[in-house]
Structure formats: structure tokens, C-alpha cells
Amino acid sequence: MTPEEFRQWGHQLIDWLADYQQQIEQYPVRSALKPGEFRASLPAHAPEAPESFQAILDDLNNKILPGITHWQSPNFFAFFPSNASGYSVLGELVAAGLSVQGMLWETSPACTELETHVLDWLVTLLGLPARFRSDGLGGGVIQDSASSALLCALIAARERCTGFNSRLQGSDNRLVLYASTEAHSSLEKAAVIAGIGLNQVRRIGVDKNHTLRVDELQRTLAADRAAGLMPFMVVATLGTTSSLSCDSLPALSALCLHEKLWLHVDAAMAGSAALCPEYRHIHEGLEGADSYCFNPHKWLLTNFDCDCFYVADRAALTRALSVAPAYLDNPASESGSVIDYRDWQIPLGRRFRALKLWFVLRGFGAEGLRQNIRHGIALAQRWGKIIESDSNFELACPVAFNLICFRHHKGDAFNQQLKNALNDSGKMYLSHTVLDGRYTLRLCVGQSTVQAHHTDAAWNLIVQTAQKQSEAL
Amino acid sequence: MTPEEFRQWGHQLIDWLADYQQQIEQYPVRSALKPGEFRASLPAHAPEAPESFQAILDDLNNKILPGITHWQSPNFFAFFPSNASGYSVLGELVAAGLSVQGMLWETSPACTELETHVLDWLVTLLGLPARFRSDGLGGGVIQDSASSALLCALIAARERCTGFNSRLQGSDNRLVLYASTEAHSSLEKAAVIAGIGLNQVRRIGVDKNHTLRVDELQRTLAADRAAGLMPFMVVATLGTTSSLSCDSLPALSALCLHEKLWLHVDAAMAGSAALCPEYRHIHEGLEGADSYCFNPHKWLLTNFDCDCFYVADRAALTRALSVAPAYLDNPASESGSVIDYRDWQIPLGRRFRALKLWFVLRGFGAEGLRQNIRHGIALAQRWGKIIESDSNFELACPVAFNLICFRHHKGDAFNQQLKNALNDSGKMYLSHTVLDGRYTLRLCVGQSTVQAHHTDAAWNLIVQTAQKQSEAL
Numbered sequence: 001m002t003p004e005e006f007r008q009w010g011h012q013l014i015d016w017l018a019d020y021q022q023q024i025e026q027y028p029v030r031s032a033l034k035p036g037e038f039r040a041s042l043p044a045h046a047p048e049a050p051e052s053f054q055a056i057l058d059d060l061n062n063k064i065l066p067g068i069t070h071w072q073s074p075n076f077f078a079f080f081p082s083n084a085s086g087y088s089v090l091g092e093l094v095a096a097g098l099s100v101q102g103m104l105w106e107t108s109p110a111c112t113e114l115e116t117h118v119l120d121w122l123v124t125l126l127g128l129p130a131r132f133r134s135d136g137l138g139g140g141v142i143q144d145s146a147s148s149a150l151l152c153a154l155i156a157a158r159e160r161c162t163g164f165n166s167r168l169q170g171s172d173n174r175l176v177l178y179a180s181t182e183a184h185s186s187l188e189k190a191a192v193i194a195g196i197g198l199n200q201v202r203r204i205g206v207d208k209n210h211t212l213r214v215d216e217l218q219r220t221l222a223a224d225r226a227a228g229l230m231p232f233m234v235v236a237t238l239g240t241t242s243s244l245s246c247d248s249l250p251a252l253s254a255l256c257l258h259e260k261l262w263l264h265v266d267a268a269m270a271g272s273a274a275l276c277p278e279y280r281h282i283h284e285g286l287e288g289a290d291s292y293c294f295n296p297h298k299w300l301l302t303n304f305d306c307d308c309f310y311v312a313d314r315a316a317l318t319r320a321l322s323v324a325p326a327y328l329d330n331p332a333s334e335s336g337s338v339i340d341y342r343d344w345q346i347p348l349g350r351r352f353r354a355l356k357l358w359f360v361l362r363g364f365g366a367e368g369l370r371q372n373i374r375h376g377i378a379l380a381q382r383w384g385k386i387i388e389s390d391s392n393f394e395l396a397c398p399v400a401f402n403l404i405c406f407r408h409h410k411g412d413a414f415n416q417q418l419k420n421a422l423n424d425s426g427k428m429y430l431s432h433t434v435l436d437g438r439y440t441l442r443l444c445v446g447q448s449t450v451q452a453h454h455t456d457a458a459w460n461l462i463v464q465t466a467q468k469q470s471e472a473l
Numbered sequence: 474m475t476p477e478e479f480r481q482w483g484h485q486l487i488d489w490l491a492d493y494q495q496q497i498e499q500y501p502v503r504s505a506l507k508p509g510e511f512r513a514s515l516p517a518h519a520p521e522a523p524e525s526f527q528a529i530l531d532d533l534n535n536k537i538l539p540g541i542t543h544w545q546s547p548n549f550f551a552f553f554p555s556n557a558s559g560y561s562v563l564g565e566l567v568a569a570g571l572s573v574q575g576m577l578w579e580t581s582p583a584c585t586e587l588e589t590h591v592l593d594w595l596v597t598l599l600g601l602p603a604r605f606r607s608d609g610l611g612g613g614v615i616q617d618s619a620s621s622a623l624l625c626a627l628i629a630a631r632e633r634c635t636g637f638n639s640r641l642q643g644s645d646n647r648l649v650l651y652a653s654t655e656a657h658s659s660l661e662k663a664a665v666i667a668g669i670g671l672n673q674v675r676r677i678g679v680d681k682n683h684t685l686r687v688d689e690l691q692r693t694l695a696a697d698r699a700a701g702l703m704p705f706m707v708v709a710t711l712g713t714t715s716s717l718s719c720d721s722l723p724a725l726s727a728l729c730l731h732e733k734l735w736l737h738v739d740a741a742m743a744g745s746a747a748l749c750p751e752y753r754h755i756h757e758g759l760e761g762a763d764s765y766c767f768n769p770h771k772w773l774l775t776n777f778d779c780d781c782f783y784v785a786d787r788a789a790l791t792r793a794l795s796v797a798p799a800y801l802d803n804p805a806s807e808s809g810s811v812i813d814y815r816d817w818q819i820p821l822g823r824r825f826r827a828l829k830l831w832f833v834l835r836g837f838g839a840e841g842l843r844q845n846i847r848h849g850i851a852l853a854q855r856w857g858k859i860i861e862s863d864s865n866f867e868l869a870c871p872v873a874f875n876l877i878c879f880r881h882h883k884g885d886a887f888n889q890q891l892k893n894a895l896n897d898s899g900k901m902y903l904s905h906t907v908l909d910g911r912y913t914l915r916l917c918v919g920q921s922t923v924q925a926h927h928t929d930a931a932w933n934l935i936v937q938t939a940q941k942q943s944e945a946l
Contacts, residue, residue, distance in 0.1 A: 001559030001836065003494040010487030013563050017570035018480040031582050035810045038586040046594040050838040060567065064828075067583025071573045079580075079800075082822070084572035086474030090486050094533065096565035097490035099557035099776045100544045107552075109504050110540025113511040121519040144617065145820035155666055171668025173643040185798035186821060192794065193628055193819065195644025195668020241800055297822075303572045304822055321665065325658035327552075327714055327906040327915075331893070337508045346666065346819060347618035348659060349555070349770075351777055355537075358529075363474065365523040420804065433800040442800075 009053045016060065017089070021072070024449075028426025029076055030069045038067040069429065074450040075458060078423075078431035080241070080269045081446030084303035087363035091356030092303060102350040105338035106330045112339055115142055115354035118361065119308055125366055126274040126294070129287045132310035134339070140310045141344040142353045146268035147186035148346055149293035149309035152317060154190045154233060157262030157290070159320035161232035167320065171195035176224050178202045179235035180212035182242055184266060187235055200229075210245035210397065210435070212236065214255060221259060233262040236289075238282050239270025242433040242440070244400035246270060246282050253288025265292045268307070272299040273377075273401055276370045290316075299376075299402075299446055300369060302360045306353055309344075318343040372448060376402040380445040383455050392466060396440045404443040405435055408466050412439035421465050428458045482526045489533065490562070494545070497922075501899025502549055503542045511540040542902065547923040548931060551896075551904035553714070553742045554919030557776035560836035564829030565776060575823040578811035579803045585812055588615055588827035591834065592781055598839055599747040599767070602760045605783035607812070613783045614817040615826045619741035620659035621819055622766035622782035625790060627663045627706060630735030630763070632793035634705035640793065644668035649697050651675045652708035653685035655715055657739060660708055673702075683718035683870065683908070685709065687728060694732060706735040709762075711755050712743025715906040715913070717873035719743060719755050726761025738765045741780070745772040746850075746874055749843045763789075772849075772875075772919055773842060775833045779826055782817075791816040845921060849875040853918040856928050865939060869913045877916040878908055881939050885912035894938050901931045 001009070041063050071082045102111035119140030123133050132138045143149040158166050158175060166172060175196055179187050181203045191201045202224070204217045221231050234256050236247040249265065256263040265286060271294025273279035286292060293309040296302035311317045322343040332338045342348050364372070384399035387406050396405035407415050416439055419432050431442045445455060474482070514536050544555045575584035592613030596606050605611045616622040631639050631648060639645060648669055652660050654676045664674045675697070677690045694704050707729050709720040722738065729736040738759060744767025746752035759765060766782040769775035784790045795816040805811045815821050837845070857872035860879050869878035880888050889912055892905050904915045918928060 003491040003559075006494065006559040006562075007487060007491040009559070010491070010563060010566075011484050013566055014480060014483030014487060017567070018476040018483070020570065021476040021479065030579070033582045035578065035582070035805060035808070036586070038583045039590050042587075042590050046591075046598055046834045047838045048840050050841050051835045053836070056832060056835055064571075064583050064587075067586070068571060068573045068581045068825075069579070071581075072571070079574070082572055082574045084569065086479040086482070089479070089566070089569045089572070090483060092569035093483075093486055093562070093566045094490070096557065096562045096776050097493065098537075098541060098545070099555055099562070100541045101552075101555045101777065105508065106503070106542070108541045108544075109506045109508070110511045110537050113509070113540070114515075114537075117512050117515050118519075125519055145822050147820040147822075151666070151819065158668075166668060166670065167665050168671050170646040170648070170670030170673060171644045173646075175643070185796045185801075188796040189794065189819075189821075192640050192796070193624070193667060195631075195639060197639065197643030198641050200643060241798070303569050304574065304824055305820075321662065323658045323661040323665070325714070327904065328658075329905075332508060335508070346624065346662075347620040347778075348662075349618050349620075349777055352541075361519045362524040362529055363526070365520045367521050368523050431800065432802075 012057065016057065024070055024073050025075065027065060027070050029073045029429040030423050030426065031067055032426060033067055038063065072447065074447045074454045075428045076447055077443040077445060077458065078429045080298045080444055082297060082304050083299055083301050083446055083448060085301035085360060085448055087359040088302040088356040091359035095352040095355045098352060100352055102352060103342040103348050104328060104330060104333060104340045106332045108352070111352045111354065112341055114358055115341065116140070116339055118354050118357050119310070121361065122308060126271060127280045127283055128292065128310065131287070131312040132292060137314065138310060138312045139314045139339065140308055141341055143293070143307040143309045143345060144305040145307050146184070146266055146293050146295055147189060149307050150186050150235065150264060150266060151190040151193060152309065152321065152345060153262065153264040153291040154194050156311065156317045156320045157233040157264070158194060160262060160316050161230060164319055172230060173197070174228065174230040176200045176202060176229045176231050177233040177235065178204055178217055178220065178231065180204050180206050180237065180247060182206050182210050182240040182245060183235055183237045184241055210240060210243045212247045214248070214251045218255065231259065231261055233264065236263060236265045238265060238267035239401065242435050243397050243405050244270055244403040249285030249289070253285045257288050263289045265289045267292060267294040269295065269298050270401060272296065273373055275366060276373055296357055296360070299373065300360065301364060301372060301448055302357050306357055376445045376450070379450060379452060379455050380404055382452070383443065383445065383459065386459060390463070396435045402445045405433070405440050407438065407440055410470070414469065415439045415441055418466055418469060421469065422462060425461065427461055485530065489530065497543055497546050498548065500538060500543050502546045502902040503896050503899065504540055505899060506540055511536065545920065547920045547927045548901045549920055550916040550918060550931065551902045553771045553917055555770060555777050556772055556774050556919055556921060558774035558833060558921055560832040561775040561829040564832030568825040568828045571825060573825050575825060576815040576821050577801060577803060577806060577813045579805045581825070584825045584827065585814055587831060588814065589613070589812055591827050591830050592783070594834065595781055599744065600753045600756055601765065601783065604760070604785045605765060610787065611783060611785045612787045612812065613781055614814055616766070616780040616782045616818060617778040618780050619657070619739055619766050619768055620662060622780050623659050623708065623737060623739060624663040624666060625782065625794065625818060626735065626737040626764040627667050629784065629790045629793045630706040630737070631667060633735060633789050634703060637792055645703060646670070647701065647703040649673045649675060649702045649704050650706040650708065651677055651690055651693065651704065653677050653679050653710065653720060655679050655683050655713040655718060656708055656710045657714055683713060683716050685720045685725070687721070687724045691728065704732065704734055706737065709736060709738045711738060711740035712874065715908050716870050716878050717743055717876040722758030722762065726758045730761050736762045738762045740765060740767040742768065742771050743874060745769065746846055748839060749846055769830055769833070772846065773833065774837065774845060774921055775830050779830055849918045849923070852923060852925060852928050853877055856916065856918065856932065859932055863936070869908050875918045878906070878913050880911065880913055883943070887942065888912045888914055891939055891942060894942065895935060898934065900934055
């Protein structure tokens with residue numbers, strides 16, 4: 001492809017994406033394809049000779065668009081949003097076009113320094129403790145996801161607890177870690193990967209607000225210590241997947257300090273809300289945390305992947321993860337005056353992900369990002385009141401931030417059937433969870449283009465579908 | 474940003490990238506910035522109000538371009554290439570613009586099925602064993618890097634060896650794994666992360682061709698078994714970082730089968746060469762491997778990140794890595810008829826990376842990709858002959874594929890100084906390694922735009938710089 005062909009086809013694809021943005025509501029939100037249907041439309045072998053760009057473009061229209069679930073649709077209310085924006089898409093385009101490698105500072109200084117800088121900006125914007133800034137002993141790095149951030153935190157915590165001995169001798173089977181029953185499943189995955197083991201993961205019960213019970217944590221810790229085990233880490237959640245509940249950090253910070261445990265705070269979804277002063281209180285007590293992450297790819301208009309991960313003691317992280325082959329030696333690294341992000345993450349290579357975050361922060365400004373967060377929350381709160389006033393439904397818990405957990409009063413099977421019918425309709429997409437042991441429907445109002453008429457239409461559809469379903473019983 | 478603004482600014486950025494491709498040779502290949510210089514050019518705080526798109530564009534020109542190392546320059550000969558192309562950049566653009574999540578089949582069927590399909594295409598194109606195809610017990614998945622692929626392989630190997638018991642009880646400190654002294658440092662990183670420990674990594678010596686000595690491996694295995702340890706995995710390399718040497722798979726396959734060890738084959742760089750029938754022999758013996766990976770983001774014109782990772786028994790991988798929270802239950806997953814790639818990787822979320830690989834395979838066709846590989850190899854072989862004929866220099870080993878390892882005869886310090894002077898010039902960028910205990914210069918000829926006049930000019934610069942350096946002694 002010559003630069004002139006790139007120019008021509010690039011313009012075509014930009015137009016295609018702009019058109020997609022304008023037409024997104026005409027597609028079924030969740031793809032209607034059956035398993036195997038998409039593959040059946042593809043040739044069995046890769047082409048020997050080059051195909052025309054038009055052929056690729058045709059397949060985007062005829063095969064890809066019917067085959068995807070439209071995460072950017074204003075009628076997407078499932079999971080947590082994966083919230084892109086024009087700025088982030090264009091930032092990603094530039095990153096792909098420059099295609100630099102950020103494994104070392106030397107391999108692209110701006111790739112490393114922009115990342116450090118933008119993550120320092122976010123410390124201020126979110127009111128995070130100064131110890132997470134890079135001008136002290138801490139610092140931030142972009143990870144692909146909160147799962148990887150948690151795994152890195154876990155490795156650093158494991159090493160600090162064992163005097164950096166697990167690095168050499170392997171994991172110690174007495175190590176134990178703690179989180180609430182509502183914490184994300186990435187905890188188990190990290191424990192499996194890191195050789196800790198599922199049996200060493202303690203899920204602590206929650207109170208009526210679905211937040212970790214500190215008294216139960218204390219009792220469990222004492223019992224584990226008495227049994228000769230080695231507690232080493234607590235994972236607190238700001239914004240649990242099921243209900244966006246936020247654990248109380250002041251109590252957990254004090255406990256972890258006293259017990260010499262690594263405190264990791266997973267604020268993947270809710271962290272972004274702290275851009276708004278009225279939600280900054282969720283970070284109270286964060287001064288005692290050893291690490292923290294939140295996901296701009298969830299609620300800060302930056303397309304996946306972009307998780308911001310902070311540590312208070314970067315040396316603990318890099319000492320845990322560093323391996324240094326001779327072929328990567330270079331004067332800048334040896335000078336000790338630069339950050340080499342290869343030692344802050346699982347893989348070696350890395351993309352220039354800071355670019356898209358920089359585009360977003362500048363394009364929207366902090367004020368624009370706050371506006372987007374407040375908009376989603378206002379719509380969710382409004383919708384929550386409507387649900388509360390409908391006698392066939394109940395809120396499973398108060399609307400937290402932009403998440404509505406609700407149920408039809410006819411029980412688990414009815415709600416499950418309702419969810420499937422709504423998603424099969426293609427007109428909206430919602431997800432579910434199990435809260436207090438009951439099947440619960442989830443609506444997360446986080447799309448950048450969602451408006452009141454979308455939530456109203458979705459609610460009408462829910463009511464009508466439930467009505468029909470009741471009548472058919 | 475409205476769709477119309479996206480259209481307008483998107484066109485500007487496409488033009489900017491096309492211009493960049495045309496002007497790339499005017500920039501110093503390695504950024505000339507000093508540590509901290511880039512950050513000093515940025516404001517201390519994120520903007521409160523939105524900035525204009527022009528301000529962002531100006532900073533791309535004035536700040537970002539001088540701050541990056543130009544990995545796509547035809548004068549970039551360092552490390553291994555991170556080889557982008559117009560097709561892959563445009564594929565990445567579409568993936569970012571659609572911004573779907575591929576964690577489950579349901580969350581975007583085409584995202585999952587295109588990946589499975591394209592990776593099956595590559596089994597045929599590279600002549601990989603049929604057991605890596607998805608229509609049997611195996612299958613392929615895109616990872617961010619060969620490091621992550623190796624870590625996933627290691628977790629699956631660890632679990633298979635311990636009867637999926639490490640998942641529950643933590644890693645067993647008797648586990649030991651093996652690779653040559655020339656294998657990639659991601660081996661140590663994976664062993665640290667997985668709780669195996671560096672002490673349990675055996676680096677086996679190499680022969681004069683820098684390939685793993687199977688006799689030494691056998692002796693080490695026997696000694697470890699006699700000491701009550703549990704060998705579980707061998708990592709073979711096709712294309713080592715230092716010299717692109719290829720371990721002999723037939724012998725290693727037979728040994729691993731006999732010893733019941735998981736054989737992982739890391740073909741990150743060299744694997745792509747097997748697209749050409751004349752290099753397919755590197756895969757002889759691969760039928761005995763349990764897992765395999767190669768990186769289209771190195772030598773298949775697909776921008777980072779794109780590592781293709783294959784397993785012969787996908788159940789071993791997913792059983793090792795799966796954790797299944799209630800909020801991700803869905804009918805398609807429960808039917809068992811779909812792949813959920815969340816269980817094939819470290820993170821949960823994932824991008825639509827198959828799109829760019831699909832664009833590349835179709836835009837170039839297999840023939841175009843072969844041509845690019847042969848082009849780099851021909852230029853490297855030609856350059857190698859020139860170096861061989863210069864009495865001041867020697868090849869450190871025969872030119873392998875597109876990699877030249879060479880030295881000036883004046884020794885380590887001279888070569889190190891030479892490398893720094895060449896990279897400081899901004900006219901070319903090369904890297905180094907330590908081979909047979911000696912400082913060795915590396916030139917990898919893998920850029921899509923490199924021509925003979927580039928390699929000739931680079932060689933003239935090397936000769937002249939060495940000449941001046943000799944005179945100054």
C-alpha cells in the first residue's frame with residue numbers, strides 16, 4: 001500500500017466509521033448470529049493473491065456489522081460500558097500509524113514520558129494520593145486491563161511479603177489473600193496464574209450495602225495467622241461488578257497498615273467518577289493503599305485497552321518483575337534517570353496507548369469528562385425512580401452511580417427469561433448478576449450518546465415484554 | 474466530537490499519517506531527546522476546558538515526532554522489527570472505531586469467530602500441524618505478545634503436570650522448566666509470575682550453531698528427576714533473539730513425548746518465514762509440540778500487538794485459566810458450541826485484533842507477504858557478503874534469515890562505542906547482543922520500505938564511523 005493508497009482508503013474508512021456512528025441505532029444491539037454462522041460466510045483458505053480494498057470494505061458492511069454486538073450503541077446497557085470516543089479512536093489511529101515500541105525509554109522517549117505525565121495529570125484530576133505520582137517513589141503505568149493490574153499488584157505484594165524470595169524459589173504455599181465476595185473474578189484468575197492457588201483466596205462476606213465486612217476480615221486474618229499461614233494482600237473494590245458498591249477504604253487502610261498487608265484498590269469502573277468533586281469521597285483512605293487502578297476504557301471515553309495502574313513504591317513492582325537480558329542494555333536505562341515500562345507489566349513490548357488518553361483529556365477537557373459522567377448518573381437515577389414507582393419491579397439495591405440493579409417480582413426464572421427476550425429483540429442489551437442470592441437484572445447507563453429518549457424507550461420495552469411474558473404464563 | 478467533526482479530523486489525521494510515511498526518513502531514527510526533555514515541554518496540569526483539535530495536531534508535529542524513535546523508518550535495523558503496514562493500521566482503526574469487547578463469544582460473535590478462522594488460515598499458510606486447528610482439539614488465539622503466550626503455555630503445562638492441582642493449592646516448588654541459554658528472557662519473567670521461581674529455570678547450553686544441546690538437556694533432566702524434582706516443560710526457540718538460531722524440534726519433540734513434558738515452541742520472529750516453502754523446514758518436528766507462537770507484529774506487516782498462539786489441547790489451557798463468575802453466564806457459553814477467549818488469556822477483556830490481521834492477509838495475499846519476507850532475507854544475505862569481504866569486520870555467525878550479527882575486529886569496547894556513535898547520528902539505528910561471550914552488533918533487515926540503497930548507505934556510515942573511531946584511538 002503506497003502512502004497515496006493509504007490516504008485514499010483511510011479517508012474511505014474514516015467516512016465509513018462516521019457513517020457507522022450516525023447509523024448505529026439501526027443495527028440489533030446484540031448480534032443475532034448463531035454460533036458458526038459468521039465463520040460459514042468466510043472462505044476456507046486465505047487468499048494467495050491480494051484482494052481489492054473494496055472487497056474488504058464490502059465484507060465490513062455485509063459480514064462484520066451483522067456479526068458484532070454494538071458496544072457503542074446508546075441502547076447498550078450491559079456489563080460495564082466500553083466507552084470509546086472520536087478522540088480516543090483518532091489517538092489509537094495515530095499510535096497504530098507511528099507503531100513505536102515502548103518497552104524501554106530509549107525505544108521511544110515520548111511514548112514513556114507521555115504515559116508517566118498523563119498518569120500524573122490523572123492523580124490530580126481524581127484526587128489520588130500524591131504518593132502515586134512519579135515525582136516521589138511511586139508512579140503510574142497503563143495496563144491492558146484491571147485483571148493485569150491486579151496480577152502485577154499481586155506479584156509485587158507476594159515478593160514484598162517474602163523478601164523477594166518467591167522470585168527465586170517459587171511461591172510460598174502459606175500465602176493467603178483477601179477480598180469480598182463481591183470483588184471481581186480476576187482475583188481468582190490472578191491467584192491461579194501466580195501460583196497462589198484458589199484455596200488460598202479468602203472471600204469475605206459483605207454487609208447489607210454489599211461492602212466488605214472488616215470485622216469478618218479481621219477474624220479470618222487472625223484464624224489464618226493462628227494456622228501458620230501468611231496473609232499478604234487485601235483487594236478492596238470501588239464499584240463492584242454486581243452493584244457498584246464501594247468498600248470502605250479508611251478501615252481497610254488502617255487494618256492493612258497494622259497487619260503489614262499490601263492493599264490493592266480496584267476502582268476499574270467507579271474511579272472515573274472521582275473526576276467530579278461530589279464523588280471524590282470514594283477515595284477517602286486511599287493514602288494507605290499500595291496500589292490502585294481504574295479504567296478509562298470503561299467510563300472515560302477512551303477505547304479499550306486502557307487501565308491506569310498506580311503503585312506507591314515502584315521499586316517493589318520493578319524489583320518483582322524485572323528480568324534484564326544483555327540485548328536490552330542501554331545507556332539511558334543504566335543511568336537510572338528513566339522509566340523502562342517493560343518492568344511494570346506482564347509482557348515486554350507495549351503500544352503507545354498514552355496517545356489516545358492524551359487526545360481524550362485534551363479534546364474533552366476535565367470539564368467535558370465530568371459532564372459525561374454526570375449525564376450517565378443523572379439518567380440512571382431518573383430511571384431508577386421510574387422503576388421504583390412500578391409495582392411489578394423492585395430495585396435490588398439503591399442506584400449506585402450509573403448502575404441500576406432491578407428485578408421483576410416474579411422471581412429468578414421470570415427475570416432470566418425477560419433478559420433473554422429483551423436481548424433477542426435487538427432493541428437493547430442488558431446483563432444480569434446474582435445479588436443476595438437472587439437473579440438480578442443490570443442496566444448500566446454509560447454510553448456517550450445515550451439520551452433520556454433511549455432509556456425511556458428501553459423501559460417501555462422492558463415493561464411491555466414483561467407484560468407479554470406474564471400473560472403467556 | 475460529532476460524527477462530522479470525526480470525519481473532518483479523521484481525514485486530517487489520515488493525511489498526516491500518509492505525509493509521515495512519505496517523510497519518515499527526514500527524522501533522526503532514534504529520538505535525540507534527553508531524559509525528561511519531552512515531559513518538560515508539557516503543561517503541568519490537564520486542561521479544564523476542551524482544547525482545539527489543531528492544538529493537538531500541532532503537538533503531534535512539534536513534540537511527539539521529535540520524541541519518538543521511528544520504528545517504521547527504512548533505516549531502523551535494531552531489535553526485531555515492529556512491522557506495520559497500511560492495511561494493519563486501517564484494520565486497527567476499524568477495530569478502535571467499532572470498539573467491541575471480545576471476552577465472550579456473545580459479546581461479539583464475529584470478533585471471536587474471525588480470530589479463530591484467521592488463525593486456522595495461518596495453520597495452513599505456515600504448514601503448522603493440523604492439531605493446532607480449531608476443528609480438532611486445539612486452536613489458536615491472539616495474544617499481545619510472545620511473553621504472554623509463553624506465560625499461558627506455562628500455566629497450562631504446570632496444571633497438566635500437577636493434575637490441575639496447582640490451580641487449587643498453589644504452585645509446587647519441585648516444578649522445573651528448561652530452555653537454552655539463547656531463549657528469550659520472557660522465560661524468567663513467566664517463571665517469576667507463575668510462582669515457579671528463577672531457581673527452577675534450567676538454561677541448557679548451546680552448540681556452535683547456538684541451538685539447544687539435547688544431550689545436555691537429557692543429562693539435566695535425569696539429574697533433576699534423581700533429585701526428586703518435577704520437570705514439566707521445555708521451551709524451544711525458532712529464531713533466538715541474539716542470532717535467529719533455530720532449535721531442532723524433531724529431537725526435542727521425541728524427548729518431550731517420552732518424558733511427558735509440555736513442549737512450547739517460541740517462533741516469535743522466525744515463524745513468519747515458514748510462509749515461504751523454502752523455510753518451512755523450521756517447523757519439522759512441530760507435530761510433537763503442545764503449544765506454539767509466532768508474531769505477525771514482528772515480520773508479517775501487522776502492527777503491535779499481534780502474537781498468534783496455538784495449543785494442541787485447548788481444554789488444558791481453558792481448564793487451567795478459567796474462572797466463571799455468574800454475571801458472565803450466557804446461553805451460548807453454556808451450549809458448549811462457542812469459544813470464549815477470556816479463558817485463553819491473562820486479562821478478561823480483549824480488542825478485535827483479528828481485524829487487522831484479516832486486512833493484512835487479504836490486502837497483501839499470501840504471495841505479497843512471502844515477497845516481503847524474501848526481500849528482507851535477500852537484502853540481509855547481500856549485506857552479509859559485503860561485511861564478510863571487509864577485513865575490519867567479521868560475521869559473528871552466518872546470516873540467519875534477515876539478521877546479521879557482526880563485529881569490528883577491535884573488540885567489545887570498540888564495538889560498543891561504534892554502536893552508540895551510529896545511533897547518536899540519527900541516520901540509522903542498530904542494536905547489540907552478547908554472542909559467545911562477545912559484544913556483537915545486530916542488524917535486522919525487516920522494514921517493509923527498506924531498499925538496497927538504505928542498507929548500502931548504512932554500511933557506508935558504519936565503515937566511515939569505524940574508520941574515524943580507529944583514527945582517534
